[in-house]
Amino acid sequence: MMTNFVEEIRWRGLLHDIMPGTEEYLLKNKTAGYIGFDPTADSLHIGSLVQIIILMHFQRAGHSSIALIGGATGMVGDPSGKSAERNLLNEETLAKNITGVKEQLERFLDFDKTSSKNPAELVNNYDWMKDISLIDFVRDTGKHITVNYMMAKDSVKNRISGENTEGMSFTEFTYQLFQGYDFYHLYKENNCKLQMGGSDQWGNITTGTELIRRKAQGKAYAITVPLVTKADGTKFGKTEGGNVWLDAERTSPYKFYQYWLNSSDEDAEKYIKIFTFLDKETIDALIAEHKEAPHLRILQKKIGEEVTVMTHGKEAYENAIKASTILFGKATSDAIKSLDEQTFLDVFEGVPQAIVTRSQIENGIDIIAAFAETGFLKSNGEVRRSLKENAISVNKEKVKDDFIVTTKDLISNTYVLLQRGKKNYFLLKVA
RNA sequence: GGUGAGAUACUCAAGUGGCCAACGAGGGCAGACUGUAAAUCUGCUGCGCAAGCUUCGAAGGUUCGAAUCCUUCUCUCACCA
Numbered sequence: 001m002m003t004n005f006v007e008e009i010r011w012r013g014l015l016h017d018i019m020p021g022t023e024e025y026l027l028k029n030k031t032a033g034y035i036g037f038d039p040t041a042d043s044l045h046i047g048s049l050v051q052i053i054i055l056m057h058f059q060r061a062g063h064s065s066i067a068l069i070g071g072a073t074g075m076v077g078d079p080s081g082k083s084a085e086r087n088l089l090n091e092e093t094l095a096k097n098i099t100g101v102k103e104q105l106e107r108f109l110d111f112d113k114t115s116s117k118n119p120a121e122l123v124n125n126y127d128w129m130k131d132i133s134l135i136d137f138v139r140d141t142g143k144h145i146t147v148n149y150m151m152a153k154d155s156v157k158n159r160i161s162g163e164n165t166e167g168m169s170f171t172e173f174t175y176q177l178f179q180g181y182d183f184y185h186l187y188k189e190n191n192c193k194l195q196m197g198g199s200d201q202w203g204n205i206t207t208g209t210e211l212i213r214r215k216a217q218g219k220a221y222a223i224t225v226p227l228v229t230k231a232d233g234t235k236f237g238k239t240e241g242g243n244v245w246l247d248a249e250r251t252s253p254y255k256f257y258q259y260w261l262n263s264s265d266e267d268a269e270k271y272i273k274i275f276t277f278l279d280k281e282t283i284d285a286l287i288a289e290h291k292e293a294p295h296l297r298i299l300q301k302k303i304g305e306e307v308t309v310m311t312h313g314k315e316a317y318e319n320a321i322k323a324s325t326i327l328f329g330k331a332t333s334d335a336i337k338s339l340d341e342q343t344f345l346d347v348f349e350g351v352p353q354a355i356v357t358r359s360q361i362e363n364g365i366d367i368i369a370a371f372a373e374t375g376f377l378k379s380n381g382e383v384r385r386s387l388k389e390n391a392i393s394v395n396k397e398k399v400k401d402d403f404i405v406t407t408k409d410l411i412s413n414t415y416v417l418l419q420r421g422k423k424n425y426f427l428l429k430v431a
Numbered sequence: 432g433g434u435g436a437g438a439u440a441c442u443c444a445a446g447u448g449g450c451c452a453a454c455g456a457g458g459g460c461a462g463a464c465u466g467u468a469a470a471u472c473u474g475c476u477g478c479g480c481a482a483g484c485u486u487c488g489a490a491g492g493u494u495c496g497a498a499u500c501c502u503u504c505u506c507u508c509a510c511c512a
Contacts, residue, residue, distance in 0.1 A: 262467070295466040328467045378478095382460095385475060389461045421461055 002030060005061035006223070011280060012273040014054065014225045016199040019209070022221040025193065026063065032121075033058050033194035033223075034066035034186055036179065039074045040089070042100030043247035046237045046259070049307075050228055050274060052108045054196055055120065059109065060277075064118050066192055067105050071098050071126030073179055079172040080155040080200040098124065104246050108310070121190070125182045141181050144214040145207065150176060153203035176207045183208025187220055194221045228274065231266040246311055252349045253308060253316035254323045260304035261297070261324070265290070268299035276306040323347035326396075333395035333409075341412040348417070352376070353427040361416075361430055364404040367392070376418055376426040386420050393419040 006023040009015050025031070035051045037044065044052075055065040074094055089097070102122065109120040150156060153176060159168040183205070186192035195205045205222040212220045228236045237244050244259045245251040251259075263271055268290070272283055290299045308317040326335055327347060339347070354374035356365065370376075371383040371392065386392050387401045395409055395417050405428070409416050416428040 258467080264468070295468095297466060297468095300466095324467080381479065382476090384480075386461070389474070391461045422467080424460085 002027065002062035003060075005058055005063065008057055008061065009054065009223075009225070013270060014050070014057075014274060015223065016226040017202055017222075017224045019206075019222040021219075022194065022223060025221060026061075029193075030063055030118075031194060032064040032066055032186070032190050032192040033196055034068050034123075034183075034190075034192050035196045036068040036070050036073065036125075036182065037101055037105070038070040038078060039094060039097035039101050042097045043245045043250050044101055044104050045243040045245045045251075047228070047243075049246065049311075050225055051197065052105065053275065054225055055109055056277070058196075059118060059120055062118065064190075065109060065120040066186060066190060067109060067120060067122050068182060068186070069098055069101055069105075069122070069124045071124040072129035073125055073175065073182070074098075075126075076175050076178055077172055078155075078175050078179075078204070079159060079168060080204060100247070123186070123190075125178075125185075128185050129178070129181075137181075141177060141184075141211065141215070144211055145177060145180070149210065150207070153207070155200070155203050176204045177211075179204040180207035180211040183220065184211045184215060187212050187216065187218060193219070194223065196223045196225065199224045199226055228270075231264050248312055248316065252346055253312040254320045254346055254349070256312065257304045257308045257317065257320035258324065260307055261300045263300050263303065265294055265299070268297075268303060271303050272299055275303060278302075278306070319343055319346060333397045336395050336417060337411050339411070341414070344411060344415065348425060348427055351425045351427050353429050355431045356428050358430050361405065361407055361410070361428075364406045365428075367394070367399060367401060367403040367405065370394075370405045370416075370428065371418060371420070371426075374418075374426070374428060377420065391421045 004023075005026055006015065006018065033055075035055055037048060037051070052067075055067060059065040071094065074089060074097070075091075105122060109122075111120050111122055113119045150173070151160070155176070156168065156173060159172075183192070183195050195208055197205055202222070202224050205224070209220040209222055212218045230236050239255075239259060243251075244256060248256075260271070260275075269287055272278065272286065276283075278286070286299055286302055290297070304320075305317060308320060312320075322339075323343065323346065326339065336344075352375075354376070356374070367387070368380050368383045371386075372378075372380045377383050377386065383392070384401065387399075390398060392399055394403065394405060395411065396419065405416055410430065411417065414430050416430075418426040418428060420426075
């Protein structure tokens, strides 16, 4: 049984553009739809999460979702939304990226043919592109699309006219034909009638529907989703530390959770619709509740929970909560010492460290030396100043200038947590 | 190639012989407040506990004393060609 996929993404604010007739067609026919993922890195980031979620909705609505990995198109480079020529990836990197992206998609989409009634499918366009010769491609595909048509696309226009004099290589110009061919291929082989993607993909997608119309006299559909934005105008999915990745190695579950938790109220109302699968009533209730008591940040916590559990699993989510409580709550040094070493390291992943010897700590390290000589703070004077400001903590407890760091302060018998202010952490590690 | 202007701390920018570790603004950091937010208020922002030490494009020089005057060099900008 199919549900109204278009209506579902519409109320969630996930519908940017839709080809006329798409909604009606999807209501009457079970079909397949696809979204392409370019393997530009060995992990996807939360920007791609939107596309993944669209595929999940599509699958839930009773259709078949196809995730396409751009093994071939990734070698060409999509000019959409780019003002300058892209660097090409070498094959080795590309292979590694494809593997990484594949693994991540599997966490979200059900590809299992035995358990699922309408399993999702994972395809790599390299599989069919690699065997097409240039002559075949030019004769069989290129013949159907005019250069005039291709030139009219924004992604091309922006690069060959106006202010931008950088120009565009033939390689990138060809990209839309590659993507169009993918759609044609899936249309023929997988009964795929719909391509979805970010709003910048509209041009590339319609090249595909055009190709299908001319080459196969068929009708195919297109839907694009809006770019996720932040109310303050900064880029979604970026922190000072860089992208927020879906890979736990690159962005720890703790940081991942924190990213959502730190959403502004305004963004949170949008995000809960986009990134969670909660139904409308639940979301409306949560929004109302949040407005009553904004300081409790009900929305942010819920989004954090849903998305973190979906991406990293329940256990990782609970650890993230525990870590957050310790870092930002009124944690005592006892609570910190109660952490097992792994959780402790996860929480303080990326925190700078310095090595001290066991004998040093057994003799006791003067608080000024502990902060200055380890390189945490720049000078003794800075430590003294911070002490005066009451900004120095050891294991989450404020200390005075006569404090001596000794073995009793060790966590897991190995670490001492130094802190200046609320957000600057530093670890002493006993070697 | 010619002429002129300039180079001061993270950034902008005062200072034109001693009162200059150098006004002010922004930024940054911290404290209070708060929702791990924003706004606001307060403090700090070369090293040193201090005496003091090292800083104003670089190197020399004048002077009791130089960011400030002189010489050379490097770089930047403007105008001319």
